[in-house]
Amino acid sequence: MPIIKVESLFYRYPESDSPVLKDISFAVDEGEFVIVTGPSGCGKTTLCRCFNGLIPHFYGGKMDGVVEVDGLQVSTTSTSELSMHVGFVFQNPENQLFSLTAEKDVAFGLENLGIPRDEMRKRVDWAMETLGISNLRDRLPQELSGGQQQKVAIASVLAMQPKIIVLDEPTSSLDPYSAKNLFEVVARLNREFRITIVLVEHRLDLAAQYADRVFLMQDGGLGIQGDPRDVFSREDVRLLGVGIPKSVLLGQTIEAEGFKLSSVPLSASEAAELLRKCVFS
Amino acid sequence: MIRIEGLSYTYPTGIQALKDVSLELRDGEFLAIMGENGAGKTTLVKHLNGLLKPTSGRVSVDGVDTREASVASLSRTVGLVFQNPDDQLFSETSEDEVSFALKNFGFSKEVMEKRVSWALNLLGLERYRKASPLMLSGGERKRLALASVLAWDPKVVVLDEPTVGQDHNQKEILRQFIVQLNAQGKTVIIVTHDVEFVAECAPRVVVMSRGRVIMDGEARRVLCDESILGQASIIPPQVAQVFYMLQDLGFPRDVINVEDARRFIVARVRPG
């Protein structure tokens, strides 16, 4: 059952002549984990903002085509309504936290929606527990590391109980350990709570293994999409300059030598296992 | 020649960011400094142009003790490119931006004009000469910041997290550019936690954790040491991880790129 439906989407920013999104169509099923990637400037960030209503309501501009999210038409539904269906985690951890304690930030969206205090308390505790940050509840935002700040941001989104969470390059400023940890947390939300995940990322080496599907954007259009193992094995994708995980490249180089691997490795452990099974046994 | 001897630094707030760091860098070396957030990497490089003066120990650049020189004079030799270009871009045009440092350093008008053209061309920004830096994309602003530092031709170029926010293509172009700078004789220091990028560049690698240097050596050795990297919140390159997991089959612990991995595997399975 598609929870996100996009048909012939065109979008042009207000002061611009040329469209940033050109004729995009796709569907995402409920519970899917989708990675959107592509070179800088291809429109990934713009596309994301069409899911929670920032486009067209916050940014203006001209949007043509259909974007339907959890049964709602984005063009005619307010961002506040959409925020209960689609949560958005932004790139910069610092600029997503307004309050002076982590706990108040997690409650922020709920306060805005007028959720009664008892319900709010339950949801805030649950969200912080799920993200493993209950011990950070009284901390000031500047006392938190980038990774912790992002977890508070995700908790504040999770508390609003959306069916879809969109993350726009959430690990951009994080060190590799924190990035890996963040992806694991997001993958857990996807598995345990069936939350549909749309993740925009360049750091495919850490994230690829969690994705059900990869969308490759180019120049405002959606060029290639499919199973990450298929997409990353393609020659034309490699030539596009996408950061294909080294494990995939290793697999390809070995196969070029005449060995047969039973699948495409997306992570180091998969690559090691395949080498052990198919080459060294 | 940069010499760091027993450098310790404590911030006015009381936090000790560097503990007894010693390092020597010859002219023309290529160095990557890696470590977790808060390890002291940026604090360390800020000592190279005198922004910070040692609490104890000594830092000297080409024989000059940094305590006895101004930031401006040390910056002539050591060009520091900060992580966020928006923390330095302020001029009305890209041209003005690049000439800012040249004016500060007292270059003559003719030399300034030549250097500005050279720097803009080098970074592919000539067509934005009269454009406002605010009009440029994120990647272009990063290049403009780099151009404005290279313009005065410092002997040492330090890049703080140059790959953050860049896509794969941009990173590849940057890597080639850095290698070229180093080939031209410049000492290049990159501060980063992008381990795959460092694996591709294969420079000398210094790993820092909690204010100390915990390892210093060839990329091939350093990037395969799981326990050292773990202390600094760094994940080894994927190829190194694969080889680590296959140690029991006799896989070596010094392979960090796909090409070397292929060579080893082929030699192993088809000896002779």
Add this chain to the structure above:
Amino acid sequence: MTLRVLDGLKFRKAASPIHTLDPRTKMLSAAFFFFATVLFSEFLPLMILFMVQLPFIAAGRIWKEWARSMRGALFLGIMILVMNLIFSQGLVYSIAMTTRFLGLLSSFSLFFLTTSPDDLSLALQKWHIPYELCFAFTTAVRFVPVLANEAQTIVDAQRSRGLELEKGNFIKRIRNYIPILVPLIVNAIRRSLDLAEVMESRAFGAIKKRTSLFELRLGSGDYVAFLLVAVGVALVLYARLGVKIPF
């Protein structure tokens, strides 16, 4: 040195009986000290008013920060002393004026050091100040340290390009700050746009009646404080109207 005064106006988290008091109670107490201090020009009562605050400062566990701010204010205090002496106001009066200044500063310091901006915001909302203003206030406070760090980074970046802030004549020195101010302001504007996007995504402004995770509730400590303030008002009025003050 004088900037140290600002240290005494920043909230410092601690577990103390003063911290747990309702911000409205603290505002009332600060107002009492303010009016009482203004009511007297004689040294003795002003000194008493100053000393009365000390046990509360001890109870609030904010000695260090309070002392830092007092040290910073010393310069201004001495200026007031000197100015008054120059205008032939007599030694006792001049000292009284200095005491008044320090007493006022101390009461503000006591208030701000023990009241979190979040609680203050809740109190203001209870007094029907629009939420948008309270939100702007707490968000501003939250980002002050971020902006301070950013300013330092910008100064470092520009100094690394040869900018020497201390060089040049008066006009040149002012112009030296343009490369600091422009990035600071541009970044602040960029940050505001980012924040607006996030606010929109978290349903800010969705409904008029916003709820709140925390609520202000008056406790026994607050009632004790009210009592003390009432007693204080009585004593102050008596002292002003019914008693002859020696000096």
